[in-house]
Amino acid sequence: MAAIAVERLGKVFNRGSPREVSALREVTFSMASGEFVCILGPSGCGKSTILNILAGLESGFEGQVLLEGLALRSVGSALRVGYVFQESRLLPWLTVEQNVHFGLECQGFHRREWPARSAAVLEMVGLADFAHHYVHQLSGGMQQRTSIARALSIDPQILLMDEPFSSLDEFTARDLRQQLLGIWTRTGKTILFVTHNSFEATFLADRLLLMTRRPGRIVEDLRIDLPRPRSYDDPRVFDVNGKVVKTFFKSMNEP
């Protein structure tokens, strides 16, 4: 059974009003459990909209979405979905640890479980020594790692990540991509990762879904057969990225 199965997904915002926007049209894809898939597409093509729909934050769409075989409305507590948002949604008046605890509280975890869970994920993302720091006392990369820790703390079966590293410098982003791959290898989570950076997508993914401009459609589903663990020094990563970019522009220019 697929971890995520999306069939003919369509989304129109403000239907019937002068501000009507057709964001997604006939988006179809599926993901196996434990797979790392990247969605690559230009700004405004509907990438965040797809993740919001999968996370149950956006309703009123066309088509069918199944998570581990369950329709979205019946997922309930049967399945946990972690979400690292495009913009930081950390609460500035809380410490790193309290932000993680807040996420656990929202998902209904008992207070008793919070300390062990937050300690484990902060260790995982290398922030154990910063548990009592406030958000403004962290660098941008540390804030992103806090968001990742918060998403992981609920032990999600599915992890959605929306351009989590795009606001970071390339050195920090490289470090965090490697850390993420390490976490993925250790935990075997199903990860759907959105980006507009083709190199990042090529480096991370088992498969790439290329999207067109709005209304977003998936025009290519590319398997990335590069061996793992992957290295930034491996010239094959650059070769494959070159092919991805070529395919991307070719499909963009097709009618």
Ligand SMILES: Nc1ncnc2c1ncn2[C@@H]1O[C@H](COP(=O)(O)OP(=O)(O)OP(=O)(O)O)[C@@H](O)[C@H]1O
């Ligand atoms: N809540 C909303 N109400 C109205 N229109 C929306 C809403 N959310 C998104 N849209 C529109 O849907 C389209 C897709 O937006 P979305 O945020 O999914 O794009 P994106 O691919 O994530 O872009 P980016 O790479 O810039 O983050 C855009 O044209 C946007 O204006």
Ligand SMILES: [Mg+2]
């Ligand atoms: Mg977005």
